[in-house]
Amino acid sequence: MTTPAIExxxxxxxxxxxxxxxxxxxxxxxxxxxxxxxxxxxxxxxxLLWAGLAQSWNIIGGYTGYLSFGHGAFFGxxxxxxxxxxxxxxxxxxxxxxxxxxxxxxxxxxxxxxxxRLRGAYFAIATWAxxxxxxxxxxxxxxxxxAFGMRLPALLNxxxxxxxxxGTSALVYVTTYLLxxxxxxxxxxLAIREHEEAAEMVGVNTVAVKINAFxxxxxxxxxxxxxxxxxxxxxxxxxxxxxxxxDLMVVMVFLGxxxxxxxxxxxxxxxxxxSRSLWLVWGESTLYLVIIGAAICIVVLFMPGGIVGLLExxxxxxxxPHAAWRWWRERMxx
Amino acid sequence: MELFLQxxxxxxxxxxxxxxxxxxxxxCFGVMHIVDFAVGEWVMLGAYAAYWLVRYLxxxxxxxxxxxxxxFFAAGWLVYPLIYRAVSGRRHHPALMxxxxxxxxxxxxxxxxxxxxxYHVRSVSTWLSGQSVTLxxxxxPALRLAGFVFGVLATVLFMVxxxxxxxxxxxxxxxxxxxxxxxxxxxxxxxxxxxxxxxxGLTGMTGVLIGxxxxxxxxxxxxxxxxxxxxxxxxxxxxxxxxxxxxLLLGLIQSFVGVYISGRYTLLALFLLMYLSxxxxxxxxxxxxx
Numbered sequence: 001m002t003t004p005a006i007e008x009x010x011x012x013x014x015x016x017x018x019x020x021x022x023x024x025x026x027x028x029x030x031x032x033x034x035x036x037x038x039x040x041x042x043x044x045x046x047x048l049l050w051a052g053l054a055q056s057w058n059i060i061g062g063y064t065g066y067l068s069f070g071h072g073a074f075f076g077x078x079x080x081x082x083x084x085x086x087x088x089x090x091x092x093x094x095x096x097x098x099x100x101x102x103x104x105x106x107x108x109x110x111x112x113x114x115x116x117r118l119r120g121a122y123f124a125i126a127t128w129a130x131x132x133x134x135x136x137x138x139x140x141x142x143x144x145x146x147a148f149g150m151r152l153p154a155l156l157n158x159x160x161x162x163x164x165x166x167g168t169s170a171l172v173y174v175t176t177y178l179l180x181x182x183x184x185x186x187x188x189x190l191a192i193r194e195h196e197e198a199a200e201m202v203g204v205n206t207v208a209v210k211i212n213a214f215x216x217x218x219x220x221x222x223x224x225x226x227x228x229x230x231x232x233x234x235x236x237x238x239x240x241x242x243x244x245x246x247d248l249m250v251v252m253v254f255l256g257x258x259x260x261x262x263x264x265x266x267x268x269x270x271x272x273x274x275s276r277s278l279w280l281v282w283g284e285s286t287l288y289l290v291i292i293g294a295a296i297c298i299v300v301l302f303m304p305g306g307i308v309g310l311l312e313x314x315x316x317x318x319x320x321p322h323a324a325w326r327w328w329r330e331r332m333x334x
Numbered sequence: 335m336e337l338f339l340q341x342x343x344x345x346x347x348x349x350x351x352x353x354x355x356x357x358x359x360x361x362c363f364g365v366m367h368i369v370d371f372a373v374g375e376w377v378m379l380g381a382y383a384a385y386w387l388v389r390y391l392x393x394x395x396x397x398x399x400x401x402x403x404x405x406f407f408a409a410g411w412l413v414y415p416l417i418y419r420a421v422s423g424r425r426h427h428p429a430l431m432x433x434x435x436x437x438x439x440x441x442x443x444x445x446x447x448x449x450x451x452x453y454h455v456r457s458v459s460t461w462l463s464g465q466s467v468t469l470x471x472x473x474x475p476a477l478r479l480a481g482f483v484f485g486v487l488a489t490v491l492f493m494v495x496x497x498x499x500x501x502x503x504x505x506x507x508x509x510x511x512x513x514x515x516x517x518x519x520x521x522x523x524x525x526x527x528x529x530x531x532x533x534x535g536l537t538g539m540t541g542v543l544i545g546x547x548x549x550x551x552x553x554x555x556x557x558x559x560x561x562x563x564x565x566x567x568x569x570x571x572x573x574x575x576x577x578x579x580x581x582l583l584l585g586l587i588q589s590f591v592g593v594y595i596s597g598r599y600t601l602l603a604l605f606l607l608m609y610l611s612x613x614x615x616x617x618x619x620x621x622x623x624x
Contacts, residue, residue: 065427067427115613121429121433122616124369124433125567125612126609129567129608129612133605133606136599136601136602247441254434289442289446290442290445290446292442293440294442297438300434301416301435
């Protein structure tokens with residue numbers, strides 16, 4: 001059985017600077033489209049989209065400890081539902097988003113009921129198989145356009161997509177803060193992550209709590225998938241259901257810090273920064289896979305708490321060569 | 335009837351080759367509780383190793399099988415301490431960290447291969463390519479037959495090693511109960527390195543045959559990750575003999591769905607079966623897994 005790691009929360013600091021910082025950040029985000037070129041609006045929209053996706057994954061992966069390796073499925077489902085709704089069924093965009101989110105959550109609850117009984121690696125493999133299965137379904141169906149994908153009505157309005165993404169992602173963070181950081185529901189999730197049997201013994205209805213968390217973490221990717229589809233106007237199975245979507249969510253959360261509130265935001269920002277810089281320097285390149293892969297390996301090996309964990313726990317700097325060497329030797333053994 | 339027999343044989347032959355990958359993969363899970371997402375990349379690297387060796391040294395790729403085993407054993411041995419570090423220590427869910435680590439490793443290797451070699455499709459040919467043995471109404475492509483023979487031989491040798499030698503006993507003991515094995519004097523860490531090295535070596539060798547049978551490209555690994563996961567899930571994680579049944583089943587499903595329904599549905603069928611199998615029988619269809 002796993003030994004629960006001891007959580008040490010940093011002592012409560014004065015809340016005033018945080019609020020000031022939060023208000024400044026919020027104002028900056030709201031005013032951003034007026035200040036920068038369309039290129040940067042596009043980049044900012046991407047960062048916000050991924051920040052929302054990463055936090056959604058964090059709800060089930062970080063707070064609950066169930067690593068879903070098929071979370072991209074809900075994103076792709078949302079993209080396709082919005083796409084089909086708008087082109088075939090003639091829905092409006094907001095209606096498409098709501099239906100996408102609700103259907104993604106409903107699907108998560110339906111598959112969560114049997115799948116969440118599996119623990120650890122089994123759950124990871126089952127969700128992975130499910131995600132890939134959905135991609136295959138999108139590839140063989142006619143209504144999704146098969147491997148050729150589908151086209152949505154075009155809307156060339158970058159600030160509109162920026163604000164919609166900002167609103168949705170902000171909603172993800174507010175929901176996470178209220179439901180997971182400041183309510184019993186969050187403590188139940190942490191209890192399940194640390195010791196599921198014990199949580200059950202003290203009266204947590206683990207089945208219901210896990211399904212709720214899974215549905216919640218699938219709702220937002222569904223909505224964001226819908227936004228993404230309308231924004232790009234052209235989707236195909238690899239672009240919205242590809243493995244890389246799930247991969248990036250996992251990477252961002254791991255890099256930022258599993259089960260921390262600010263971790264996913266930091267992770268999404270950093271990963272997007274690196275991948276976009278690479279893109280600017282080399283153009284379309286596969287080198288970002290190398291960097292992402294190396295980042296995952298380094299985070300797992302040397303900073304399991306992610307950046308947030310590193311910022312909170314570090315006392316001695318690793319700048320002196322002998323200290324760094326000793327640190328390395330302590331961690332590497334055959 | 336002829337088509338049926340031919341499909342049966344094709345599927346069985348491919349299944350035999352996949353078994354080798356599955357056995358090592360399953361043992362890795364049993365001994366170290368690692369679900370190795372990098373399995374497909376070992377296959378891909380094996381295929382590329384054969385390609386470059388043939389290109390510069392100009393011999394039949396089959397000649398290099400022992401060399402490739404040695405190379406990949408060494409690579410696995412070198413990677414192992416990293417994996418050991420990922421799954422041990424004070425952290426949430428060590429087993430999941432191993433999974434995430436190998437996932438990162440696989441992304442790293444795949445990205446490196448794509449960056450270095452691009453999307454070009456390459457191939458190697460052996461003296462067996464294009465030849466076949468005809469038996470009644472069915473034909474056995476010689477290379478597939480060789481792959482099957484290799485698969486059976488490698489699996490049997492590995493089983494003999496596992497069940498007949500002292501080292502094999504300590505490996506199985508570690509797989510059964512890590513702590514007790516360590517208390518009884520098994521160097522668990524060394525056993526892990528040995529298992530991971532052997533697994534990487536076997537998988538690399540299989541990669542040579544797969545590369546010779548099909549085409550070689552940097553993104554080919556993903557398919558074999560699916561195959562390895564399928565085999566191990568159906569066999570029951572960590573239950574090595576189950577791999578033989580599941581591997582043959584995989585080959586048969588793949589060829590029958592491909593021939594009688596459509597090639598587009600093979601992966602869908604595999605994922606569906608894998609998912610259902612995990613839900614209905616998480617310990618494998620023989621109910622003997624961990």
